[in-house]
Amino acid sequence: MDVRGWKRGGVGFVGLWAVMIALRQDPLFANDPGLLLGVLPAGLAYQAGYSVLAMLVMWGLVLVAWPQELRSLEPVEARDTAADSRE
C-alpha cells in the first residue's frame, strides 16, 4: 500500500472512531428509565443495539479494509514442506 493509501485508511478509521464514540454516548435513552416490552430498560436496549451495530461495522471493515497482502503467507506446515523439498 502506498503512503496515500495509508493516509486515506487512517483518516477513515479516525472518522469511524469519532462516530462510534459519539453513538456510544447515547444522547437519547441514557437517562430514560422506561422499559422496552416491559422487560428491558431503554438505555440497556440501546447499548445492546450498539453491539449489534459494532458487529455490522466489523463485517463492513472485513469487506473493505481486510489486509489482503497477508493472505500470501502460507501455514507453517506448507512452509516446512517447501523447505524440505528444497533440501
Add this chain to the structure above:
Amino acid sequence: MIPAIIVFLYLAIVLYIGIFAFRRGRVSGEDYFLASRSLGGVVFLFSLFGTNMTAFAILGSSGLAYTRGVGVYGLLAASSSFVIPFTLLVIGTRLWGHGRRFGHMTPVQFFRDRWECSTIGTAIFVLTAAMLVPYIVIGVMGGGATLEALSAVAGVGGVGAGGAGSWVSYEVGGAIVALVVMGYVFFGGMRGTAWVNTFQTLLFLAFGAMAFVLLGKELGGFDEVMARLAADPRTASLLSRERIPQAEFFSYFFIPLSSIMFPHISIMCLTARRIDAFRKTVVLYPVCILLVWLPSVYLGVVAAGEFPGLAPGESDDVLLRLLTEHTGVWLAGVLGAAIMACVMASDSQILALCTMFSEDIFAYYGGKKRFGDAAQVWTGRLFVVVITLVAYLVAMAAKDRVGIFELAIRFAFSGYAALSPVMIAALFWRRSTKWGALAAVVWIAATVAGTWYLHEVTAAIAPRPGEPPVPIVPALGGALLRSAGGVTVFGMLPVVPMLAGSAVLVWLVSLATRPPSRATVDRFFPGTVPGERGRAGLKTAG
C-alpha cells in the same frame, strides 16, 4: 455438596483436555508456546474470547451493575464490542503476519526486531510482565473463593459466608484450582489452553442462557422484577445511566485498547493457522460480548431488588447468590462450573508469562542456543510450576487484601491501554524509534505508580458511593478529583491522559531521535513508498 461435585467433575474434564493436548503435541518451543501456529477459526474465536472473559467480566460486571445500574453494559461491554474486534483486525492481523514472516513468538521479540533494540525490549518485558502478575494471583483467589462458596452447606454457610459453613476451605479450593490450571498448562501448553478455553466458553454460553431463562421463571418473570425495581425509589435509578457521570462514561471507551496489549492476547494472535481465522473472530466477537455481558449486567440489577443493601465488596458474588438461592442444586452446580471457567482465565496469563520468560529472557540471552529447543520447553514448564506456586502463596498470604490486587488490575488495564500507541507506531509508522517507545514506557510506569500513590493518599477524603467527588488539590479546581471509585482527571479515568501522553511521547521523541536502519524498516514495510520526510530521515540513519 452436589454443586461442588459437579465443579470437581468439570475440573477433571479440563485437566484431561490438557493431558490429551500433550499427547498430540511435539517437543518444540513453537508447538508448546504457540500450538505450532495451527489453530483453526472456531477454536481461535472461542479461545480468544474465553481468554478475555475473566472473572471480572462476569462476576465483576454483575457486581458493578448491582451498585451502578444498567449503564455498566455501555461502560464496558459496548465499548469492548467495537474496540476489541477493531484492534484484532488492525493490529492482531499484522502481528500474525510478522510472526509468520519472521518467527516472532512474543510482542517483545517483535519490538526488538522492529527497532533494533535489546535493553529497551527488556524494559517493555519488565513492564508488561509486572502488570500481568496481579491477574494470576486474583485468578487463584477467585478460584478459592468460588469453590468455598459453592461447597457451602445449606443453612450453615451460604454464599459469601465461607469458612465454617463450607466443606472446601478457601485454602484448599485455591490449591485445587491452582493445581488444575498448572496441570493443563504444564502438559498442554498453548494447544491445551486454547482447547480448555474453547470448552469453557461454549459451556458458559450454553448454560448461561439456560440459567437466565430459569432464573426469570423462578423470580416470577422479569417483567414483574423490573416493575418492582422501577416502582422503588431506591432502585429506580439503576434502570438508567443516572449513577454514571458522562465524562467517566466517555473515558471508559479507551479501556478495551488494553486487550490487544495484554501479552496473552497478542501471543494468541500468533497462533492462528490462517489469516482467515481473524475474519470470523472480528465479526462474531461483538455478538459473543452481547451474549455474555447482557445477562450478567441484567442479573446484577435484578439482584439489587433481591438482596438489597450489600456493601461494594459483597456485591461481587450476587450472581452466585442468585444461582444458589433460586435454582436447583444440579443447575447451580453446572453454572458454578461455568463461573469457575471464567475464574480460571488465569491459564493463558500463566502461559503468556512463561512464553515471555522462555523467549524474551532465556532464549534471547543464549539459553536456547546453548541447551537446545527441548530444554527451552522444559524451562517454560518449570516456570509454569514456579509462577503458579508463587501466585498460590501470595493469594493465601493476602487473602483479606483482595482489594489491593483488584486495584492493581484496574491500573494495569490503564497501563496496557496506554501502551497501544507504542504498538501502533511499531506497526504503521516507519519513522518510529526505540527511544520513542522507551519514553512512552517510562511515562506509563510513572503514571501508573503516580495514580496508585494518589489513590492511596486520598483514601481518607474519598466520598461514599453516590456522593459527589472532592478536589484533591483545591487550587486546581476540577482537574484532579477523588471520586468513590478512584482518582479522576477532569472527571475522566486516568487512562485518557496516560494514553494521550504516551502517543505524544512516541511521536515527539521518535522525530527527535535516529530511526532504525533502512534495511530493517524495509523488512517491515515491504512495498510501501515512504514520504519525502520519512525517506530523508531513513537515509541519514541508514
